[in-house]
Amino acid sequence: MKRTVPLLITAAGGIVLIVSFFVPYTESWGEDATMWFDILAAIAFVLGGGNLLRMHLRKVLQQQAGWGFSAITVISFVVTLGVGLLKVGVPPAENFPNHAWSGVYNAEESAFGFAYEYVFKPLTATIFSLLAFYVASAAFRAFRAKNIEALLLLGTAFLILLGRTFAGALLTAWLPERFSEFTIPELTVTIMNVFVAAGNRAIMIGIALGIASISLRVILGIDRSYLGKE
């Protein structure tokens, strides 16, 4: 029973979504199913938040390794939730100037808005910017010319990188007009539009067929591993 009901829900959901794509009368059913998912996800969010708090509080209380990070997490969580719920520093809405709580919780002047703008955004930007260094280190490793294939990869990458710079245009600017297709920027465009696009499409066709196959296995209950059954 514990597995039969989820299996039936999965099958019904999958079939409804397929049918709604082809039968006009059922078009809204697909949207309803998606809405139900969003409701479930919203409820699960409370579950996730509770789990986060419980886990880190336990770490702090038991002073496990790295409990300092957990303490920062718990404090940040409680403070952000508190200032958001209590609307600390939120100016009243224009239509209701006499009601202190009428403004939106994330107004720019609010404590929540301040935390978002001056704490959260710089932190996420910092992590994102690390990507530049990681790309450099990964490229350095990937483009080592160990064999013919690696050499080809290196050559193509070099050409693409050069084609995206002013130097690329400058280096082949002397070529006559009728050979313009062989300038480095044009070669870059050809590589991206022909070779890369063809490879990408092949991968995407494979992904689409894979999705069809796994969807069918899940809908028909052939693959039940997500329910923990072989």
Next chain:
Amino acid sequence: MNPRLKNRHDAGFNRRDAKIAKIEGTALRMNLAVATFRWTAVICMCLPAGALRAQPAPANGIRAVDTPNDTGHSIDVSWQLSPDDRAEAGPHAVRGYEIARRADTPNAAFEVLEEVRAGASAYQDKKCDPWRAYFYRVVAIGADEARSVPAVTPSPVRAVMQLFNWGRGWFALIVVTVCGAILLFVQLARMGIPLKVRKIAGLAAVEEAVGRATEMGRSILFVPGIEDLKYIATVAGITVLSRVARLAAEHDAQLEVPTRRSLVMTAARETVQASFLAAGRPDAYNADRIYYVTDEQFGFAAAVAGWMMRSKPATAFYLGTFYAESLLLAETGNAIGAIQIAGTDEPAQLPFFVAACDYTLIGEELFAASAYLSGEPQQLGSLKGQDVGKTIVGVLIAVGVTLASICAITSAPRAQRVLDYLKGTVLKAAPESSE
């Protein structure tokens, strides 16, 4: 008389006559103009002011048809532009068209729906009652609100709901063929017919990776993507997690599953618990190892990368949907020397995984992972069924490329028509409503 002098004399007379005629003609035209002006003034005094405006010519050929492949709430109205729908028409120039409708019932009056701009020759009325008959009226509106003679549909039209969206008929046929082939091969596998599936290196290495973690006494990291459970790649990741969890339970290795979505955490817990139970190690299951981190993409990446640097897992799996954080995670794993297996449905992230991971599942391999790892004939049969889909795609590509080449070289109209049909109808999953 000298003929030359005679000609000159005649020419002089002709010029004089022409001058007289011109003067007379001008006088006549002036008289006419004065008379016209007088009569116009008289008419202007007699007629109401509205009739004086420059009335544009009406729109022609108004036509209303039921919108195809819809739920029966829409009718397409089209018309030919008024001859005055051009800037050169001066004061007669059309500013827009007023569309009105009335139900096909006695005493029903036209209600205005909308005014569309000049140059528009179609309108879709999306607020129809199913099966109710309507007449449509189009009036060209000129400058100063001058209205043309109305053009009305000759017969009523009903909005009808279609049982099947035939615009997606070809797509339905392809879906049925591919799904039918998958089911056929599943059935063949159930009957015991041996099916060969090629070796996937990344999946063959799963057991080795889990064993390595056990030998080193370190944990296994499994990230089932960063998207929610409604993404099929996440489901694929969870199905692989089930196999990995079973292996981890059998090898007595520790499994760490951080998630970015609460629902994924719940599903992952259920899956891992069931796998530990299936492996006969329910006592080894620890729910705290499967936890929610944050919904924020880079917050999640920072938390997981930080944990990796501190705990140094021996093995890392990244299977699901990933975006920019793919390289952040994979490079961190590479830096700590973990054996890494990755797979994603985001083609843009594949190069990063290829560069930083030991094994990468490309394209359909991620979705084949669960079936491959299970080794069950019926699941492997579904993988063989995909090959029929690949064959269809291959044939369509070959036909399309051939036709496009023929069109480019010879400009053959028949080949162009077939190519247009292939591109516009067969390969178009959701054609727009005809206008």
